[in-house]
Amino acid sequence: MMRDLRDRHDVETMVGEFYERAFADPLIGPIFTEIAVMDLGHHLPIMCDFWETVLFRAGKYKRNAFQLHVALNDKFPLEQEHFDRWLEIWVANVDESFAGQKAEAAKTQARRIAYSIHRRLHASSRRENESVSPRSVQAGL
Structure with a gap:
């Protein structure tokens, strides 16, 4: 019987195994290895x-995950299929x-994160596109 996530060591196992799979994936692997050029020793x-x-x-993470994805999206458009594969x-x-409960929480939070980042990335690009309306283009603005 499998056990639940209990501590930092379990998180390290889960995250390390995930990135091993993600880096090898033909759809999202190149985003990590060729676009983001991630250094796993630093990133893990x-x-x-x-x-x-x-x-x-734990209160250990102090960065802005969304801004990191905005910068990546500027280099390579992150589409629904990328988020779906990441989540899968x-x-x-x-x-x-x-x-167990923490394992379920890890999956639930991942779903929320994938949805939120994708939605926010595409909402900001929709706002940019809306700021250049067809009328303003026709009017030469």
């Missing part, structure tokens, strides 16, 4: 801080190693 402790804070209220890998990874 940050992501462990993030998930430890989300799951155990995340959920499968959690399900294969852990079960």
